[in-house]
Amino acid sequence: MFVRNSWYVAAWSDEVDGRKPLARTIIGEPIVLFRAEDGKAAALEDRCAHRRMPLSLGKIADGGRLVCPYHGLTYDSGGNCVRVPGQDSPGSIRIRSYPVAERAGMVWIWTGPPGKADASGIFDCSWLERPGWHDTRLYRHARANYLLLNDNLADLLHVAFLHIPSGGGNEEMGTAELELTVGDDRFHFTRRTDDIPAPASYGRLSNARRNIDRWHVLDYRGPSFYRVHTGVAETGSGGPDSALPIGGGRWAILPHHFITPETERTTHYFQVVGHEWAPSSETRRFLDDVIDEDVWAIEQQQQALEAEPDIPMQTIASDAPLRAMRKIVTRMLAAERDGQGGATAAASC
Numbered sequence: 001m002f003v004r005n006s007w008y009v010a011a012w013s014d015e016v017d018g019r020k021p022l023a024r025t026i027i028g029e030p031i032v033l034f035r036a037e038d039g040k041a042a043a044l045e046d047r048c049a050h051r052r053m054p055l056s057l058g059k060i061a062d063g064g065r066l067v068c069p070y071h072g073l074t075y076d077s078g079g080n081c082v083r084v085p086g087q088d089s090p091g092s093i094r095i096r097s098y099p100v101a102e103r104a105g106m107v108w109i110w111t112g113p114p115g116k117a118d119a120s121g122i123f124d125c126s127w128l129e130r131p132g133w134h135d136t137r138l139y140r141h142a143r144a145n146y147l148l149l150n151d152n153l154a155d156l157l158h159v160a161f162l163h164i165p166s167g168g169g170n171e172e173m174g175t176a177e178l179e180l181t182v183g184d185d186r187f188h189f190t191r192r193t194d195d196i197p198a199p200a201s202y203g204r205l206s207n208a209r210r211n212i213d214r215w216h217v218l219d220y221r222g223p224s225f226y227r228v229h230t231g232v233a234e235t236g237s238g239g240p241d242s243a244l245p246i247g248g249g250r251w252a253i254l255p256h257h258f259i260t261p262e263t264e265r266t267t268h269y270f271q272v273v274g275h276e277w278a279p280s281s282e283t284r285r286f287l288d289d290v291i292d293e294d295v296w297a298i299e300q301q302q303q304a305l306e307a308e309p310d311i312p313m314q315t316i317a318s319d320a321p322l323r324a325m326r327k328i329v330t331r332m333l334a335a336e337r338d339g340q341g342g343a344t345a346a347a348s349c
C-alpha cells in the first residue's frame, strides 16, 4: 500500500531528455518520462490507449511528442493523442499524465489527484543549494519494500554495527543521547555520542587527533523523505556546531534521502549527499560503501520477511523514531483511504 498524495523523485534530471523515453515504475504504476520541445519534463502512463503497448519503447518525434512503436498513435506532453495514422482526427483519445516539477537536479512527480498537486509541498532541498557546497549523488535499486528503507533511516542504532566495515560507525556509538520531537507528518530526531574514538573512516577524513563527538540530526517527512546532518568533531569543539575546519578535526555530511516505492517489493533509492568539501574518489568510495551496507541489510530483511511473514518483530528502545515514522505513514494511508477519517491502515510489509 502506498501513499499517493505525495511528490516522489522519479529520476535525475539528466536521465530525462528529448531523445529517448525513460520507463520507470512508481508506486506500482508504469510511467514514461521524456522532455517536450519546450524542455519541460513530462510524465505519462506508460501504456498506449490503443492496445496498451508501453510507450517507453517508442520514440520522441520532432515537436517533443511521444510516438507509440506499434501503430503510431502520437501523444503530447499532456497525454492527449494528437495523431492516429489513417484517421483525420484523433478524437478524444488520451492517457493519464502526471504533474511534474524539477528541483535540485531531480524530476519529481505527483502521484495523487492532479488537482491536489502543489509543488510547494516538495521536500525541502534548500540545503543542497547553499553557495559553495558540493553534492554526491547515489542511486540504488533496492529489492525491498520502501518501509524497510524508511526503518533503516529512522533506526540509527544500526550505524554502530552495520556500518563498521565501511568505517561509518563503531560500537562505542551503541549508547547515545536521544531526542525525538514528533509532528503530524514529520519528526525531528537527534542522536549524539560524545567523547568516543572516531569510527575508522570518520577518523581518517576528519584527521581528529583525539576523541570525537559523533552526531546525527535528522528530519523526516512522510511518507519517505529524510535529511540528516551527520558527522564528527573533536570532543569539546561544539559537536554539530563545531567551527573546526573540514579535515582539521571535523568531517560532516548532509545526506538527503528520497525514497520512491517502485513495487511492494522494490524501491528506487535516490540519495543526494550535500557537503562542504570537494568530492574525491576516497569520499565517493566511502559513501558507496555505506549505502551498499544499508541496501544489503534491507534486502536480507525482505527475503526473511517473505519467507516467514507472520513471525512478529520485537521492539527495542531505539526503535522510537521508527515507530513514529510507521505511525505517520499509517495515518497518511488512512487519511487517503477515508478522506480525513481515522480508520487504521497498517503500514506493514
Ligand code: FES
Residues within 6 Å of the ligand: 048, 049, 050, 051, 052, 053, 068, 069, 070, 071, 072, 073
Ligand atoms: S498499441 Fe499503440 S498505436 Fe496501437
Ligand SMILES: [Fe+2]
Residues within 6 Å of the ligand: 152, 158, 159, 162, 163, 290, 294
Ligand atoms: Fe545506514
